Amino acid sequence: MTNRVLEISNLEKSYGDHKVLKGVSLAMDKGDVISVIGSSGSGKTTLLRCVNLLEDFQEGVIKIDGKEIGYEDVKGKRTKVSAKQVTKDRALTGMVFQSFNLFPHLSAAENITLALKKVQKKSKEESAEIAQHWLERVGLPDRGTSFPGQLSGGQQQRVAIARALAMNPKLMLFDEVTSALDPELINEVLDVIKSVAADGMTMLIVTHEMRFAYEVSNQVIFMNDGLIAEQGTPDAIFKNASSDRLNAFLKNTKF
Amino acid sequence: MGYHLDYAVIWRSLHDLFYGLGLDLYMALFSVALGSLIGLVVAFALVSKRKLFRVLSGAYVTFIRNIPLMIIILFIYFGLPDAGFTFGEIPSFIFALTIYAGAYIAEVFRGGILAIHKGVGEAGMAIGMSNFQIIVHIKIPLLIRSVMPALSNVYISLFKDASVAAVIAVPELTFQTRRINLETFRTIEAWSSASVLYVASCFLIAFMLRRVERRVAIPK
Amino acid sequence: MSTGFFNELWLSKFMIFRGIYTCLFVSFSSIVIGTFIGMFVGLALTYGNRFTRFLARAYTDIIRGIPVLVLILTFYFVLSVIGINLSALQAGITSLAIFCSAHISEMLRGGLQNVPKGQIEAAKAVGLSFFQTFIFVSLPQALRQILPTWINTAVEIVKGSTLVSLIGVIEITLVMQQIIGRNFLTMQFYALAGLIYFLIGFSIERTGKYVEKKVAIK
Numbered sequence: 001m002t003n004r005v006l007e008i009s010n011l012e013k014s015y016g017d018h019k020v021l022k023g024v025s026l027a028m029d030k031g032d033v034i035s036v037i038g039s040s041g042s043g044k045t046t047l048l049r050c051v052n053l054l055e056d057f058q059e060g061v062i063k064i065d066g067k068e069i070g071y072e073d074v075k076g077k078r079t080k081v082s083a084k085q086v087t088k089d090r091a092l093t094g095m096v097f098q099s100f101n102l103f104p105h106l107s108a109a110e111n112i113t114l115a116l117k118k119v120q121k122k123s124k125e126e127s128a129e130i131a132q133h134w135l136e137r138v139g140l141p142d143r144g145t146s147f148p149g150q151l152s153g154g155q156q157q158r159v160a161i162a163r164a165l166a167m168n169p170k171l172m173l174f175d176e177v178t179s180a181l182d183p184e185l186i187n188e189v190l191d192v193i194k195s196v197a198a199d200g201m202t203m204l205i206v207t208h209e210m211r212f213a214y215e216v217s218n219q220v221i222f223m224n225d226g227l228i229a230e231q232g233t234p235d236a237i238f239k240n241a242s243s244d245r246l247n248a249f250l251k252n253t254k255f
Numbered sequence: 256m257g258y259h260l261d262y263a264v265i266w267r268s269l270h271d272l273f274y275g276l277g278l279d280l281y282m283a284l285f286s287v288a289l290g291s292l293i294g295l296v297v298a299f300a301l302v303s304k305r306k307l308f309r310v311l312s313g314a315y316v317t318f319i320r321n322i323p324l325m326i327i328i329l330f331i332y333f334g335l336p337d338a339g340f341t342f343g344e345i346p347s348f349i350f351a352l353t354i355y356a357g358a359y360i361a362e363v364f365r366g367g368i369l370a371i372h373k374g375v376g377e378a379g380m381a382i383g384m385s386n387f388q389i390i391v392h393i394k395i396p397l398l399i400r401s402v403m404p405a406l407s408n409v410y411i412s413l414f415k416d417a418s419v420a421a422v423i424a425v426p427e428l429t430f431q432t433r434r435i436n437l438e439t440f441r442t443i444e445a446w447s448s449a450s451v452l453y454v455a456s457c458f459l460i461a462f463m464l465r466r467v468e469r470r471v472a473i474p475k
Numbered sequence: 476m477s478t479g480f481f482n483e484l485w486l487s488k489f490m491i492f493r494g495i496y497t498c499l500f501v502s503f504s505s506i507v508i509g510t511f512i513g514m515f516v517g518l519a520l521t522y523g524n525r526f527t528r529f530l531a532r533a534y535t536d537i538i539r540g541i542p543v544l545v546l547i548l549t550f551y552f553v554l555s556v557i558g559i560n561l562s563a564l565q566a567g568i569t570s571l572a573i574f575c576s577a578h579i580s581e582m583l584r585g586g587l588q589n590v591p592k593g594q595i596e597a598a599k600a601v602g603l604s605f606f607q608t609f610i611f612v613s614l615p616q617a618l619r620q621i622l623p624t625w626i627n628t629a630v631e632i633v634k635g636s637t638l639v640s641l642i643g644v645i646e647i648t649l650v651m652q653q654i655i656g657r658n659f660l661t662m663q664f665y666a667l668a669g670l671i672y673f674l675i676g677f678s679i680e681r682t683g684k685y686v687e688k689k690v691a692i693k
Contacts, residue, residue, distance in 0.1 A: 052381055083386065091383030101378035104473045105397050115382035118392060147474035160378070167382050258556060321676030322669045323634035325648060330669060333655075334662035418542035422641065429545055442556045446549040454540035 003029045004066065005171050005202045006051070011060035013046055020046045021057070022226035028171070028204065033197045035213035036206045037237075038223035039249060044206045047223070048173045051204065052095045053086050064092045064170055091119065094164030098176040100156045102148040108135065108159045109144035112166045120167070134162035138192045154185030158192050165196065172196070174205040190216075210253055214238050222246050264441045265448045271435070275428035276452055278345075279417040282427070285349050286417075287410050290356025297357060298364030299390070312361070319358035324419050327351045332423045348420040352413065359409050367402035368394065400471045407464035411457055418453075428452060480663045487654045494650030495671060497564075501646060502633045504568045509575025509632070510625075516576060517583030522609075531580065538577035543635045546570040551642040567639030571632055578628045586617030619690055626683030630676045637672075647671055 006028040013021040020043045028034060036044040049055040051062055053070045062069050069089035072081050081089070102111050112131035116122045122130070135144050138158040148156050157177055164172060174193065178186040190212045197203055197216050207213050213220055213234065220237040222230040222245075230237060230246050241247050265272070300312035319327075328351040332344065342350060371394060379389040399406075421430035432449040436442050484491075519531035538546070550570040554561050561569065590613045598608040640649035651668045655661050 054377055054380060087380075087383055087385050090380060093381075095378075095381035097374055097378060097381075099372070099374050101372070101374035103375060103378070103393055103397065105400050114392060115379075115384055118388050119383040149473060149475035163378075163382060317677065317680075318673060321630060321634075321673045321680070323637040323648075323672055325637040325640075326665060326669045326672060329648070329652075330662065330665040334665045337662045415540075415542035418544045419638070421544065429542065429548070432545070433548060436552060442552045446545070446553050449545055450537075450541050450549065453542060453545060454537050457540035458536075 005030050005032070005064065006204070007061075007063040007066075008047075008051070009061050009063075011047070011050060011057055011062065013043075013050060013055060013057040013059075020226055021050070023060070024223075024226075024228055026221070026228065028202055030202055031200045032219065033203045033205065033217045034219045034221060035217040035234075036204065036221045036223055037208070037210065037213055037249070037253075038221075038229075042223040043226045044223045045175055048095070048175050048204065048206050051171075052093050052173055053090050054095075056080070064089070087119075091167060092169060093171045093173055094167055094169035095173045096157070096160050096164050096175065096177050098179050100148070100153070100160045100180070102156055102160055102163075104148050107145050107147055108140065108151065111148070111159060112163045115163075115167060130166050131162075134166045135159070137165070137196075138162045139188070152185060153181045154188045157181065157189045161189075161192055161196070165201075170202065172201055172203045174203065174207070176206050176208060178207070178209060208253065210238065210250070222249065224249075258443070260444060261441060262444050262448075264435070264439045265444050268431070268435050268439075271426075271431045272428060272448060272452060275426060275431035276456060278425065278427040279414065279420075280456070282345065282349055282352060282420060282425075283410075283414040283417045286352035286356050287413055289349075289353040290360050290413070291406075293353065293357030294360025294362075294364050295395070297361035298368055301361060301365045302368050316358045316361050319355060320362070324351065324355050324416055325422055327355060328419060328423060344420070344423050344425045348417075348423065348425055352416060355416070356409075356413050359413075360406065363402050363405045363409055364398060366405070367398045370401060371397055397473075400473050403464075403468045403471055407461065407468060410464060411460055414456065414460060415453065479658070480660055483654065483658045483660055483664075484667070487650075490650050490654065491647070491667075491671075494645060494647040495675075497644065498633070498636050498646040499675070501564070501568055501571065501636045501639060501644065502629070505571035505575055505632050505636070506629050508568070508572035510579050512572065512576035513579025514583060516580035517587070520580055520584040521587045535577045535580050538573060539581070543571070543574050544638045544641070546574055547638050547642060563639070563643045567636070567642060567644050571635055571639070574635065575628060575632055578631075579625070582621045582624050582628070583617060586621040587613050589620060590616050619692065622683065622687050622690070626679060626687075629683075630679050633675055633679065634672065 004027060006026070008024060008026040011021050011024040012019070022043075024043070024047060026034075036047065038044050046055060050057045057070075061071070069092065070081060070086065071078055073079070080086075102108075103114070106114060109128065109131045112134060113124075113127035116127035116130055117124065132141070132144060135141055138161055140155060140158055140162070143151060143155060143159070146155075148159070151159065161177075177193070178189055181189065186209070190209065193203070193205070194212075194216050205213070205217070215234075217234055219231065220234050221228050222237060224245055230241070230243060237246070238250065241250055297312045297315060300308040301316065303309055303312075328348055331342070331351050332347040335341070375393060375397065376389055379393050384392070417427060418429040420427050421433065424430060426434075428449055432445050436445040439445070516531045516534060519527045520535065523531060541549075547567060547570040550561070550573075551563065551566040554566060554569075594612055595608060598612045603611065636646060637648040640646055640652070643649070645653075647668055651664045655664050658664075
């Protein structure tokens, strides 16, 4: 039980009248790699953003390492935690975005060191060392001084991954990280993610790359209309899909 | 026509003209610096989540942008003493130009803030930065770099606006030129010289600002 | 404000109306004339040969480098010396129009050059002449694009028209100074002037926004 990294129970989220998540429950142990698939609008990105507290949610509990994040019980009332606590809770997870979101005015290394220095209060030297370590880890040892605008999309996304990993998160969240990339750049990013998974990092991955999901995950979740419609091993999901909806979805995606 | 160009008078008054130009630059620089600070704060208020901030800052910008600088300076210099606030000519003008500048600069910054990709702020949040840290370390540096070209234009425009100080007899370039014109009747010489000085200054300022722009530009 | 102010306001209402009328007349004439001249300069700037481009560029940059106040005083004083006799009103309108034209020309060039190259090529490919491409493809898009800036320029001209009070044109600012000279209600009447200008500028801005919405490409 001490191995439980993420526990989501009965998560509900709506924008106005529109309910995006209708009660999602999910548990992840240390080292789990779960891929989330499903058509757009099924709520998978929202699920990820809730875990990173980039979105508020109305119902349910998200626990990381056994501790609830984002909300707390104050005299029996569900209350949002302070902005400061949100910031702290957020630091438990690392998020990589579809559109990279590197800081364009900072070099690759500075993108990584910024939060190390400002959030973790590490020294300049230590931050630089960590940045270099992670740049090497994502295969960009000599691009530390390059600015985002000087890097290819694939390289930018690898820097973004390094930036998130450098914060030493308990859980990594990947939100369609290859969707904005040219086809020939997708694999270099997926390879980096695979190698990080091999190191034992716990990861929740929203993706459209079915083959990648099949290869990298030990569990796959198929989301439909704000709910987890199917959950199982990659083989169970991709090879022995039982439900009609999942079959229909898989038929329309290339493997 | 018995008019012969004679720039000798201008040569003799060159010192006055340059003094006036210096005064223009001084007043403009002062106001631009203060106005930029005001503009930055107001811009963040303009895009704030709080309605009160938005309303107040919006009123300031809309109001000031639609009132002529000359009216603002007349009000401050001649009007405010009635209410017990008396300033000298130059402080009055700097005061007026600063208020004026703040509104224009705020608009520029506002555009810049809106142009910053939302994801950049989210990325800051995702790595655990506070709202304040995101503004200081990400949004403001990014903002200043991206709005620099637009800001340059406003700065040059404000330098030219410093000429309005002549209205309250600040001895800046336009005032000096008018005095020389009236004292010597060398009308064409006086005004052509002033124009040359203004145009040359604008080019020089533009040139320097362009260098700054290049220095701070986000590498591509 | 005291009752004295409203008394004085009532007494000077016709003066103020005349001032507003003059302000609007000066501004409107300057914008119309300035836009007309600016269009030609802008076209020369965009499509001219080397020589005309150079001339148009020099005109635009020099005028934009001179403060409006200096333009006004220069036209007022210099023209009479070289034998062109213009009234203060005419000199004021001329200088504001010239100021306006330089801004319009730069604006138009920007608008025209922002029309994507591919469209121009597409127009050529379907056999439109240079002139037809300009009229039916480039200009309509450029005009839409420059509308907001044009509105800003119009407001700047209205604000700039205060400066013609310095050469004796009896517009709002000078009227206020005359009234203040009589009753010494300095703050009140300058505040009133500010309010009037605000209302004029604000109306222009709003109308502009409305037109912008109307002609926007959906």
